[in-house]
Amino acid sequence: MLELRELVKHYEVGEGEPVRAVDGVSLSVQSGELVALYGPSGSGKTTLLMLIAALLRPDRGEITLEGRKISSLSERDGARYRLQELGFVRQTLNLIPGVSALDNAALKLLGADVTPRQAHRRVIPLLEQLGLGERLRHRPEQLSMGERQRVMIARALSTEPKLVLADEPTGSLDSRRGREVLELLTSICRERQVAVVLVTHDPQAARYADRVHALHDGCLVPYESARARVSADLL
């Protein structure tokens, strides 16, 4: 479903060597599959996500989603793609303060020209599935961090995307809440046959993936060797 072929993205920084943020990455992800990209800070994870989200254009290579070329979308088409076909779950919980969980979750649907009433109707089952049925009218400041992240997941899934990109979704949570959130995310995506690309440097998160790849200096490397290298570096 999602195909990355020989993706390259380099940044020019000063007069030195260019930074090879993504350097010849090829990857395919199927519907309902969860692929984890593991890597330390600066390994190119976020750049790769930005490429997949059509927020950056690759220097070389190609991205396709169900055969449609993503890597050369215009700004307007890129926005439409993110709105209708992509869900984004981020580490920062950008909920609007003072607005109910229900309205926060329905926010993305409003951009798709769905009326508020219909949007509410569509996200309520999702929020219930995520265990927030009792907290629909609660405001973000009245929710725990885990609950806030679940609202973000509901928002990402509200437009029934084909692909979800999850950028460190457990980064702000403790391990128990992180586990809960990952379990919910994976089960719902599998049930809805949504492909998930999960970017993390949390080894625990990798356990929920069907496949785990590691990124090191912009290249995909076997997960175990990457872990070992990180551990050695830390020691």
Place this chain on the structure above:
Amino acid sequence: MNRAMTRLRNILLLYRVRLRARMVQELFAIVGIAIGVALLFSSQIASNSLGDSVSELIGGVVGKMQLQLVARSPQGFEQRLLGEVQRLPGVGAAMPVLEQRATVAGPRGQAAITLFSTGTRYAHLGGPLMRRFTAAQIEHQHAFALPLPLVRSIGLGSLQSTELQIGSRRQQAFVGAVLLEDEVGGLIDSPAGIAPLPYAQQLGGMQGRLTSILVQPVRGHEREVLAGLRRLARGRLDVQSTSYEGALFNQAAGPAKQSALLFSAISALVGFLFAIAAILFTTPQRRGLVEDLRLDGYPRRMIVEVLLFDALVLGVVASLLGLLLGDLLSLALFRASPGYLSFAFSLDSQRVVTVASAVLAAAGGLFASIVGVLVPLRKDILSPLLLQSGRRFSPRRRDHPPEVAGVLCLVTTTVILLRAPGEAILGVVSLVLGLLLLLPATIRLVVLVFEGLTRSRGSAASHLATVELKSDASRARSLAIAATGAIAVFGSVAIQGAHANLQRGLDASTHAVNSFAGMWVSPSGPGNLLATTPFPDRFKGALARMPGVRSVQIYRGGLLDFGRRRVWVLAPASSVARPVPASEIVSGVDVLANARLRAGGWIAISQAIAREHHLRVGQEFLLPSPRPTRLRIAALITNIGWPPGAFIVNAGDYAHAWGSTDVSAYGLTLKPGVPTWRIPAELRRALGPKSALVAETAAQRERRGHLTSRQGLARLTQISSLVLSAAVLAMAAAMGAMIWQRRRRLADMKVDGFGRGILWRSLLIESALLLGGGCLSGALFGLYGQLLLTRALTLVTGFPVAHTIGALTAIGNLGLVTAVALVILAVPGYLAACVRPAIMLQD
């Protein structure tokens, strides 16, 4: 001591370090507070200048003299009375004064002046203006002196001959000296001239006459001297303190000062809200600081000290900038315009800046800074630290104290409107409070209505705007912005509406009064619009013989000091059909009152004066004229546009009461078909070139009247426009900054696929709802304010006021403020909507 110094040094260091990171927000806050301080300061200068300049001029004449014996008419009294005053036991010094209203003409125009004169022997007793008589240039000459700015403004120079008009006499006079600032100090801007007494008496045809005698009693003999002066006055002259003129002026300028005070209050509020809105932009940074400091273990007291230091720096820098801006503003816009009051008082256009005004404005700036910095952070400082992250759901409290208080304020205003309209200022303050307290509910209502309207068929942008407005992330800032607009629109609608009603009423009065005659012949000059300059009745025959003239009527009029009021006395001929214009009658029967006035022995007096002295229609009234005369009250009238009030009697009664057959104008009735444009030339032919009498049609006089009343009210319009412009800029700037700060969230939404267009439109809709809601509240409350002010003007000051509700003004202001703010906002809104989504994901 050392510990305190160390703490202060640490606070300063902390401030410097943080300043680098939030320079832009701090600068924005400084500009906001500065504009508030400037508005407050400039309106203070405007309201102080008028009153203080009168006091200064009076001081320049009377010096240390305490009492005065004053004539009740410009014809004055005999000079021999001076000797009698000097012989009174307890009199230390007595100084004769002749004060005449005159017009001086130069190559570049003419100016109305008050010509003060005294004997050179006495000049040292008076103030700085009179002491100038000791100058050798004019002591023994037939010459007068004028201040340098006035001489320049009419294109004259020293030692030049010029045309001087006093009453109906126009003659050549010699400018013997020019008064410089180092000689007369602050009086340099006064419209005053000085001349030796004999020369001034000769110029005005007042040989052997004075208008007042200033008296300095020997210490401890004040009462004795007062009694002696009253004996000499014999009820035909006034005995007053030398500060009496100032008191009279303060009464006359009362309505103007009240409106200036009201404007000052509204300006201060707008400025204060602007300042608060500006400071709120720096709140997120300070909130982060408070959190960090608390985590680091700082005690609350020290955190408050750190924040107070912030507020102090903000307040001091902004207040200094604001005082400078306010000074420039008052120079450029709010020059005191004496307008119609200059017909009865010697006013200059001097700008008086008092320390109190500066202190008040700066204190306002500091207060706004402290409130703006501390109040939004009170919970962050006071709440227990551990609970901050562990807060759980608690049902939202549903009590509504602000709304209840708002409704109470409205009730208070209504009570004031119905029961005590004189307390209009209090009513306006309570109305503004009500407006502010009800504003959050109004905005909620606007959002709810909008949400209801767009729920099923609105666009994505409108839904997004609704969600954003329901958020309380920026509620305080949004409300401050809406409140700024609300107050500005409130002020402009209320004042402009009352102003328009007043203007219409004044226009109607001017028309009625000038309709006494179709063609007027009276002394020329800008200071004689009310036709209060007397001249001998020597020209009636000549006028009657002019070709085209069917009949000539006499008109008498003057100003009479009564209690604390300088009253305008109108005395049309008994042949005038309606000596009391129907539009001006407040109480009394129109036909009967006019018949009585024509018959004589009756008077119409202003309602405000009647109320002060508990007088009613039909009662007897002792007119305190040079020859006190008993008359019956035929009607109660408005003040005919003259703030202290008016009397109307017939010309015959006036002549008797003033003991003089002098007239103030002639009314000509022309033969049918005679064009009015021929009359001025015929007049010159009939009276000769030396005559200062000029002919004007009623319409021409009316136009002059309209112009003067508009000039008198001009400052209201200026301040109103300024407050409105400042509010538009303030709202646009504050809203723009708020939108700019939201770029991260916009970037986040772009990551979710929202397009630039949707985001931009949603920002504009959000702004329109917020500004429109605020301004709509302001307009509605402004209409109520207009009602309150109009009622106060009618009942308390007795002005002729038309009663209309300026709905069009309200809609216009509401639309204008919202539209201009939105147009300005469109640019930062678009730029913010262009934010790169990638900033949300960058490592």
